[in-house]
Amino acid sequence: MSATANPRGRADIDLRQAAKDHLWLHFTRMSAYAAAPVPIIARGEGCYLEDLDGRRYLDALAGLFAVQIGYSHGEEIGAAAAEQMRELPFYTNWSYAHPRSIELAQRLAELAPGDLNRVFFTSGGSESVESAWKLARQFHAARGERRWKAIGRDLAYHGTTMGALSINGVAPLRQPFEPLVPQVAHVRNTNRFRRPADETEEQFTAMLLDDLEQRILSEGPETVALVILEPVQNSGGAFTPPAGYFQGVRALCDEHGILLCADEVITGFGRIGAWFASDRYDIRPDLVTCAKGMSSAYASIGAVIASDRVAAPFLEGSETFLHGLTFGGHPVAAAIALKNLAIMERERIVESVAASEDRFRATLAQLLELPIVGDLRGVGYFYALELVKDRETNATFSDEESERLLRGFLSERLYDAGIICRADDRGDPVIQVSPPLIAEQRQFDEIVGILGEVLTEASRLVTR
Ligand SMILES: Cc1ncc(COP(=O)(O)O)c(C=O)c1O
Missing domain, CATH: 3.40.640.10 (Type I PLP-dependent aspartate aminotransferase-like (Major domain))
Structure with missing residues (x-):
């Protein structure tokens, strides 16, 4: 067992293995983890999470639209x-x-x-x-x-x-x-x-x-x-x-x-x-x-x-x-x-969302320059970027293309790039961005920086 297998918990449990053997993740294709490691989030601070290996992620989804005050008030x-x-x-x-x-x-x-x-x-x-x-x-x-x-x-x-x-x-x-x-x-x-x-x-x-x-x-x-x-x-x-x-x-x-x-x-x-x-x-x-x-x-x-x-x-x-x-x-x-x-x-968090929402939206709007981003929708700290195959016609992806784009590329690539947000295809494919309500301009810029890079790569893969 590696030294970080379970840093604070039971020494006899290797979390990576036990996650594969015993834990049933919600709405998750478990077969994806037969060969790959299960992502294990071990710590949180402010708007950021850290995995078992100490890699940091900006949580641009607020733990499923929920962690308003961020992770530092434990x-x-x-x-x-x-x-x-x-x-x-x-x-x-x-x-x-x-x-x-x-x-x-x-x-x-x-x-x-x-x-x-x-x-x-x-x-x-x-x-x-x-x-x-x-x-x-x-x-x-x-x-x-x-x-x-x-x-x-x-x-x-x-x-x-x-x-x-x-x-x-x-x-x-x-x-x-x-x-x-x-x-x-x-x-x-x-x-x-x-x-x-x-x-x-x-x-x-x-x-x-x-x-x-x-x-x-x-x-x-x-x-x-x-x-x-x-x-x-x-x-x-x-x-x-x-x-x-x-x-x-x-x-x-x-x-x-x-x-x-x-x-x-x-x-x-x-x-x-x-x-x-x-x-x-x-x-x-x-x-x-x-x-x-x-x-x-x-x-x-x-x-x-x-x-x-x-x-x-x-x-x-x-x-x-x-x-x-x-x-x-x-x-x-x-x-x-x-x-x-x-x-x-x-901490006047609700007031701060109201005061920052225009800046957040304007920052995200920079992504509309990418050929794969067709629309930016939302309000407050609750946004979605709709991905399109063709900006001229706003044509969307077929089911197979969407599957390849979201599951085959974006979900993993975004996580590897240090951001947690959601690539969702319950409707036409969107990236959902909904950070903790304490996020500030620094996080808005970081979100756009990472999404910009990853979506540029995605554009090259799929757009005409
Ligand atoms: C609008 C809405 N209603 C209900 C639910 C269900 O909530 P829960 O997952 O806490 O059961 C969700 C979950 O995301 C939701 O977004």
């Missing part, structure tokens, strides 16, 4: 966790409250938009989406209506539990697990990249709203419980909403008595320069689902935040939301989330 957050461990290491929110879940619920109600005041804790994003759909169904039932359907958008990702998976608009993710939870319809997302050049923003919005309205009508409005949308859709590459879109969605939901859920698992907690994207886009949702950034991923905790109107039927008589999770609102996770939110407030 001492402070650890102290809050240790204090909670001493006081009350665990109690559940099934029938009982405890101080930290109460404090966190109050803090979230303060930060959340409008009259979103009632917090149901989960352990992560999928559970939040799952819980929101169940809550919507039971909300309608409590008011004497049987509504069960959900409407999501093409290509959107909302998680992996069966309900959340059913809401996904990514067909290849759903197919192996069919039959799924009935019934979900998918409508157009807000991808504007290949829309006709002469289409105005107003026309684009009208087309999207017409599509949603037609779908609601064809499903039967009285059967639809929930419309669930990300304020900025990640999968497909940071699709921002056109002006008037969410106001139109809200109006359609109101007209047909449907609950509107903003899935803010990524966009919540500062990623787009506001505590919640629902505020930035004036979405006025009935429900918000969130997770990731609530604790900067220092602990696994998520939530559904419901409006007073949605909570009301459950605060009367014998009505009970028949749903629960042992770990929902875990006191240690809640203490960690509270500390994370306090750090974000103290």
